[in-house]
Amino acid sequence: MEQPLAARNHQCALTRRMSHLTLNRLSKRYGETVAVADVSLSVARGESVALLGPSGCGKTTTLRMIAGLIQPSAGAIEVLGVDVTQVPAHRRNMGYVFQSYALFPHMSVAANVGFGLDERGVGRSERDRRVAAALSQVRLEGLSARKPRELSGGQQQRVALARALVIEPDVLLLDESLSNLDARLRDAMRLEIRDLQRSLGITTLFVTHDQTEALTLCDRIAVMHAGRVEQIADPVTIYERPASRFVAEFVGRSVVLPVERSEAGLVLGGRPVRTAHPVPESRALELFLRPQRIALAGPETEAGAHNRLGGVVRSHVFVGDRLEVLVDTQAGRVTVETSGAGAVAQPGDAVSLIWSPSDTLVFARAAP
Amino acid sequence: MSGRQREQPLRGRLTGLALIAPALVLLGAIYLWPMLGLGRMAFNETGSTGAMAPALSLATFRSLFEDPFTLETTWNSVWLSFVATLLALVLAYPLALFLHRTQSRFRSLLTVLAVAPMLVSGVVRVFGWLALLGDRGLINAALMGSGLTAQPTRLVYNYFGVTLGLAESLMPYMILALLAGFGRLDRACEEAAATLGAPPWRVFLRVTLPLTVPAIVLGFLLCFVLAMSAYITPKLLGGGRVFLLATEIFDHAITNANWPAAAALALYTLVLVLLLVAAYAALTRRAEA
Numbered sequence: 001m002e003q004p005l006a007a008r009n010h011q012c013a014l015t016r017r018m019s020h021l022t023l024n025r026l027s028k029r030y031g032e033t034v035a036v037a038d039v040s041l042s043v044a045r046g047e048s049v050a051l052l053g054p055s056g057c058g059k060t061t062t063l064r065m066i067a068g069l070i071q072p073s074a075g076a077i078e079v080l081g082v083d084v085t086q087v088p089a090h091r092r093n094m095g096y097v098f099q100s101y102a103l104f105p106h107m108s109v110a111a112n113v114g115f116g117l118d119e120r121g122v123g124r125s126e127r128d129r130r131v132a133a134a135l136s137q138v139r140l141e142g143l144s145a146r147k148p149r150e151l152s153g154g155q156q157q158r159v160a161l162a163r164a165l166v167i168e169p170d171v172l173l174l175d176e177s178l179s180n181l182d183a184r185l186r187d188a189m190r191l192e193i194r195d196l197q198r199s200l201g202i203t204t205l206f207v208t209h210d211q212t213e214a215l216t217l218c219d220r221i222a223v224m225h226a227g228r229v230e231q232i233a234d235p236v237t238i239y240e241r242p243a244s245r246f247v248a249e250f251v252g253r254s255v256v257l258p259v260e261r262s263e264a265g266l267v268l269g270g271r272p273v274r275t276a277h278p279v280p281e282s283r284a285l286e287l288f289l290r291p292q293r294i295a296l297a298g299p300e301t302e303a304g305a306h307n308r309l310g311g312v313v314r315s316h317v318f319v320g321d322r323l324e325v326l327v328d329t330q331a332g333r334v335t336v337e338t339s340g341a342g343a344v345a346q347p348g349d350a351v352s353l354i355w356s357p358s359d360t361l362v363f364a365r366a367a368p
Numbered sequence: 369m370s371g372r373q374r375e376q377p378l379r380g381r382l383t384g385l386a387l388i389a390p391a392l393v394l395l396g397a398i399y400l401w402p403m404l405g406l407g408r409m410a411f412n413e414t415g416s417t418g419a420m421a422p423a424l425s426l427a428t429f430r431s432l433f434e435d436p437f438t439l440e441t442t443w444n445s446v447w448l449s450f451v452a453t454l455l456a457l458v459l460a461y462p463l464a465l466f467l468h469r470t471q472s473r474f475r476s477l478l479t480v481l482a483v484a485p486m487l488v489s490g491v492v493r494v495f496g497w498l499a500l501l502g503d504r505g506l507i508n509a510a511l512m513g514s515g516l517t518a519q520p521t522r523l524v525y526n527y528f529g530v531t532l533g534l535a536e537s538l539m540p541y542m543i544l545a546l547l548a549g550f551g552r553l554d555r556a557c558e559e560a561a562a563t564l565g566a567p568p569w570r571v572f573l574r575v576t577l578p579l580t581v582p583a584i585v586l587g588f589l590l591c592f593v594l595a596m597s598a599y600i601t602p603k604l605l606g607g608g609r610v611f612l613l614a615t616e617i618f619d620h621a622i623t624n625a626n627w628p629a630a631a632a633l634a635l636y637t638l639v640l641v642l643l644l645v646a647a648y649a650a651l652t653r654r655a656e657a
């Protein structure tokens with residue numbers, strides 16, 4: 001795996017050259033409020049990146065700056081190496097799918113989709129051909145004469161998508177576009193959008209506060225918190241190796257336990273505990289575990305190189321696709337997720353919780 | 369059970385009736401009854417002395433329709449109202465759009481200011497226009513003082529002055545009507561148009577304007593009707609040289625003391641406005657479909 005330095009440098013240069021969309025220390029302030037602070041991001045051609053974060057963390061603001069709908073307070077936006085920060089929205093060639101879809105209510109579906117082509121001076125027959133192609137891409141062939149109000153939510157979403165795609169944008173920007181749909185339709189649309197995005201090889205930025213959406217839809221995820229990007233990485237890394245306490249808590253479920261630092265190492269519930277990852281300098285620490293990475297075993301099980309914590313089963317919660325077992329331990333209450341198959345420890349049973357040091361993350365404790 | 373079910377809607381209807389009864393009574397007393405009286409009056413006769421004699425005659429209507437002046441006045445009224453309303457629309461539209469969009473803290477204050485002229489008597493506003501447009505008004509003083517013109521330019525006591533004054537007096541109503549109708553205007557639609565490559569003026573033509581058509585239709589209708597019935601502004605700014613239906617009705621009634629003629633012309637105006645409004649409604653409905 002070890003690469004010569006020259007080769008690595010070369011690859012770095014290549015990645016930089018291939019960067020399709022680059023955000024360089026982008027910031028947006030509204031008076032005292034800092035909506036977006038120092039966001040830097042580089043998206044490769046054909047890549048799809050999710051901006052994931054809680055409500056109000058600046059996702060929409062970032063997307064609107066990229067589209068040119070608002071002017072950044074500081075920083076720069078580059079597309080294919082060209083600075084577009086000062087370019088007005090109508091000359092940026094970005095496909096933007098709004099959360100509310102923002103279809104033109106006075107125009108038919110075909111006119112909605114053809115809007116961008118009209119503005120580009122595309123001739124009539126060519127426009128009609130491309131509109132028809134775009135509508136068949138999103139499987140809406142029969143509905144071109146309808147008005148937006150005569151469509152279901154999912155159909156409206158497809159029209160908005162077709163309208164953004166038909167102009168062959170440099171970047172496709174999607175703002176929480178699935179949040180208005182019911183769960184089943186959302187899953188279906190997710191797959192459809194991903195397939196379309198992959199087959200067209202279109203560079204995409206996807207805003208969402210839904211982690212499942214981010215994890216399933218995108219090549220990389222940028223987790224945002226209070227206007228800043230906390231971590232940018234592929235979904236597996238985000239989930240398995242969150243870079244901060246915030247990311248660990250926001251993405252996926254976690255078990256959080258207080259842990260102490262001693263001469264010999266970390267101490268959890270009176271027993272030493274090992275981690276394969278760096279431990280922050282701070283004095284007050286917390287241990288993060290994924291509930292499904294904890295194994296339930298008999299009370300006297302040898303843990304070997306793994307971590308072990310004894311406890312007593314308190315109760316079970318059946319959640320449909322999994323069984324959550326609540327265990328009271330020296331360190332506090334722990335939720336363990338199991339498939340529910342096979343023998344399950346009953347309430348009152350003494351058990352051991354066993355997990356690997358590589359699944360053990362330690363972060364500084366949040367200020368109270 | 370079924371008895372109660374039938375009782376409910378009846379009681380509901382009675383409650384509704386009771387609630388609107390005061391308004392109905394008031395309307396009947398101050399609007400319908402005088403209108404009936406007016407209608408009756410139009411069929412009376414004017415004696416040789418000029419006094420009104422009760423009768424059931426169509427003589428007044430006959431002379432009204434035989435007089436070529438009626439057609440001319442009608443045309444004057446309709447055309448002037450149309451131009452004044454159009455002018456008010458053109459002036460009020462950008463203002464209303466700004467008021468609709470502004471994020472300013474002073475938004476409600478600005479809205480109040482925009483419609484504040486409504487709080488000032490029409491007479492006062494007319495004198496304002498006279499001070500501005502009169503032969504010795506501000507504009508003529510400036511024109512002559514700078515040597516651009518030697519003689520005062522006629523800006524009032526003609527159709528131009530009346531149209532201008534009327535348009536100004538209609539603006540607050542137009543602004544309110546437009547603001548009420550701008551609800552359908554979605555900022556996201558305009559932004560979507562921009563991201564699809566439309567420069568600002570194309571966004572306005574293809575999205576903003578079509579989405580505000582209902583507001584324009586409403587404002588136009590309201591102000592046209594107001595313009596047709598406006599009296600003070602045409603009277604004072606027209607200075608006796610502008611002949612409209614409203615001023616003619618007044619002249620018949622007060623100057624000539626010919627009440628049947630005034631009543632007949634008033635009825636004629638009412639029917640005319642109703643017909644125009646109906647035609648307008650039919651036209652816009654057809655355009656929408």
Ligand SMILES: Nc1ncnc2c1ncn2[C@@H]1O[C@H](COP(=O)(O)OP(=O)(O)OP(=O)(O)O)[C@@H](O)[C@H]1O
Nearest residue numbers: 030033034035054055056057058059060061062209
């Ligand atoms: N026009 C504005 N004026 C003042 N503050 C604003 C404005 N627009 C956004 N903000 C603030 O900036 C922050 C980020 O807003 P933004 O809309 O980007 O959040 P978001 O991450 O998209 O949230 P959500 O998931 O709820 O859509 C918020 O705190 C918001 O209050």
Ligand SMILES: [Mg+2]
Nearest residue numbers: 059060061176
């Ligand atoms: Mg948002």
